[in-house]
Amino acid sequence: MIFEKINTVPTADELLDKSFRRATRAMSGKTISGRKTAIEANESMMLTAANILTDNLKNIVRRFPTFENLQPFYYELADVMVGVDDMRKSLSRLDWASAKIHEIAREYVGKIRKSRDPPLVRKQCFGRVSSIIYSIEKDLLFLNEARNKLRKLPSVHDEPTIVVAGYPNIGKSSFVTKVTGATPEIAPYPFTTKGVSIGHFFVGNDRYQVLDTPGLLDRPMSDRNEIELQAITALKNLDAVVLFIIDATETCGYEVEDQKRMLEEVRSEFKLPVLVVANKADLPQFMELDFVDMKMSTATNEGVSEVTSTLIEMVKKEIEEKERIKAEKVEKIGTDDL
Template sequence: MVGAFQRIPMVMPATDILMSAQRKSRNVPPTKGIQNIAKRERNKGAKQLDALMKELSVPLRTYTENFPRRRDLHPYERSLIELTFGEGYYEKVLGRVDALRKKITSVGKQHASVCAKSLTKREAEERLTEGRKELEEVFQRGQNAIEDLINVAKALRSMPVVDPHIPTLCLVGSPNVGKSSLVRILSTGKPEVCSYPFTTRGILMGHIVSNHERFQVTDTPGLLTRHDGQSDFPY
């Protein structure tokens, strides 16, 4: 079934995830009823570190679990991913996001455990500060993976949706030979048309209705002949 790209989750920018996590975790209070100052402070510190860890890692888990696995996609959508990003890039980005999630979880649990063993109020405060700093640094070092995932999501949502049950015409050929002009004339598609080659840089769709029958037409980037004699996309 096609249409998986329209169901992928929205990805928050890394800065927004971090700011939200910082704000929410700082508002976590200690467990009620703890009278001892040192115990109350270490309880609060451990809970805030645990909250920061979860607020940073849960969105990442949501992304990795809800972006479609390529093996589950329709062959057409798998081909779009490969043509758009190159072999393996999609999986690599998701893998980097998941690796960041695992690192945050590991660091967060470690610091929360250390903070929970503090003997004094001052020690608990220091452990909380240290834990916050390292968690935030780990997240910031890995935030490029999130930005890459945002770009992947934008590209996927802009992909054309094809109904495999409707006859499809795919226009393939050299650059600047009129493929896009033909799509504009014959179908509902409105690809950009210019007098220079490589105007079309993605796959665009249009529809044609003739004698009460509906057809899909696909405009594609121009093909080049490589030095080895094979044709390939310009990107």
């Protein structure tokens, strides 16, 4: 997973404590017998502290991904959850702080070699360095919070994908569990799926991934919360087919007409192949609907395997179509070069 290599981002106090402890250790055991040794000892402390800080700041920046190279799926999820521009700004400030601390250390090396009071110069240097670190304290805290959120994202692969969508409490998580053996949290209240979760299943040697999206509500994009935006991101940025589940009993708390409007919004917004399946066929309240393609019951397994087989065929057709379009583009480029 791309965000797993991001270590905990230390606080300003933790960075300074670490650097000053190492600086003190660098001086311990040395005998200061005159001005020359005093200069050398205090210079060593300054450079050690500065190197620890610059190295730690550079490592924080290095471990965050280059956002331009992220898959669109991850880029938009990161943008929804923490804000890519905000992360860029904070990482840029850490870069600035690292360079500034290096510059200050070199400046004070020159000063300390001319000084009659090396410890005073070293303390002045530490004071300026501390001010730099405290000036990026909010950035360090923000980046650590971002790191904690991003590490929880699912690992999505470039492979055949089925996105499960629909209102809350209509059986999305149950379907994923039945098909993949994954066990996302299931509870009888809205938004039980706290983010995009993922499961896998095999057909022969081919692996398929199934994304269980949070509940999508029928309201304008601008009114959606973070969880709903994650679901939309999954739909927009994956080469996938969509299983849109309808609760044909309305026991989820939403009328069929509301669910149908949400279906039309998904179709118009994302331009992906959609299989519409009515769930809860085992219940007496189940209604036959003319706009659905299939029916099933995730409670009894009725129709689940048939729905899965249909989705697999849709995925295969989607892949074949993309390969055809890709081949046509390659052929056209070759023709144009003649």
